[in-house]
Amino acid sequence: MRKYKERIKEIWRYPYRLYMKSRLQNHDFEIISSNCIGGILYHDVGEQFRTPTINLIIPEFLKFISNLSVYLNYPLEPGRITKEGYPCCMCGDIEIIGVHYRNQEHLIHDWSKRVKRVTGKHIFVISTDNFIKTEEDMCIFDSLPYPKVCFSAKENKKYKWLVYLPEFKGKSAIGDSLRYCTPWGTRIFEKYFDCVNWLNSEK
Template sequence: MIILKVKNKFKNYVWKKNRKKVNIENQKRLRNKDVTIISTNCTGGILSHDLGLQFKSPTINMFFRAEDFMRFCENLKYYMSIEKLVECHDEEIIEDRSYPVAYLGDLTLFLVHYNSIEEAQKKWDERKRRINWENIVIINTDREGMTEELKDRFEKLPYRKVMFVNSPPPLYKKYPSCFYIKGYEKENSVGIITNPIGWKGKRPIDQFDYVSFLNGKDCV
C-alpha cells in the first residue's frame, strides 16, 4: 500500500511537470485568445485554464444535463438575460449531492465546484459580462442523456462546435460536429475526458486538436 501511494505520488508529480510543457506549447500555438467557450461541463474551464485564457463564459465549474444544455445553446441571449439563479430544493434532483443545484429559468444547473448559490451567482454574473458574442465556440459531449434527436439539434446551432462521443466513424458521419474519443467504447458515453492519463501530461481530450479548433480550423 505504501509503495503504491509513493508510486502514484511520483506519477502525479511527473504528469504535472509534463503537463506544463504541453500547456506552454499549446499557448504558443493559440491565436484566438478572445474566445468564449460555452461548455456542457468543466471541460471548457479546464481548457481555458490550461491555455491561460480569461474565463469569458459563465459555464465554468458546473454541468448541464444534455436536454438543458441544448436549450441553453439554442437560446443563449434569452438565458443570459435571466438575472437570478434560484436554489433547487427538489430532493429527487439533489439526491446525495453535496454541492448546490440551481435553476436558470427552466434549466437546471449542477454547480459542482461551488460552495453556495451566492458564490455561483457572483461568478456567473462576472463571467456573463465578459462574453464575446462575436467569438463563441461550443463544447459538448454524449454524456448526461444525449440522444439522436439532440445531436440533430446540435448540428443546427449557428456556432463553431464540437461534441465528443465514444463511438467511432462511420457511425457519426451523420453528425459532422462529433469527434470520437478513443477508450470509452465499452461505456455508454465518454468519461471525464480531462482526467490525467499516463505519465506524459496527457488527457483523453488531447486526442482532439482543440487549439486548432479554437483558432478556427475544422478538426472533426
C-alpha cells in the first residue's frame, strides 16, 4: 500500500517536476545537505547525485560543512544502530545516520560511490534550524564560502540565506518541510524558496 501511495504521489507531482527541469540551466551543481532535502531536489530535477549527502542526516552538520574537504576524504566506518533501527557510520568523528538505508554496508557503498563525484567547485549548501540553532551557529554558517540556504521556524532578516517557513511558527525548529502544501504538488520549503532559480544563479 505504501509503494502504491508513493507511486500516486509521483504521478501527481510529475507536471511540477517537468516544470522544474525545464527551468534548470545549471547542470553542474553539488548539493551538500544536512538532511533529505538535497536528495529530493536532485531527484525532482532529474540530475545525477553528485554528492554523498543523500538519504541521510548529519547531526553535526555545521562542523562537517565547515571542514568539508577534510571530512570528504575520510572513509566511512561502521557505527551504531539507532533505537529506530537506522544504520549509522562514522566519518572521522562525525556520525552519519542513514535514515533511508538498509544497513551500514549499503550506506558505505553509496557514500563511497558518490563522494568521488564531488569536485568542490560547484558546492551549494542546504540546512535547517534543526542543525543551525544559535546565533554563533548562524555566524559560522554565514561565513561559509558557498551559496547556502537554511530553512527556519523563526524570522531573521539579518541573514539573506535564512528562509522562514511560517507553517512552523512558534516551534523551536521546522518539522517536515517535504510535505506537499498545494494542489499541484509544491512542498512546504518550495513555497517560500525557488530552488531552481537559486541553482541557476551560480551558473
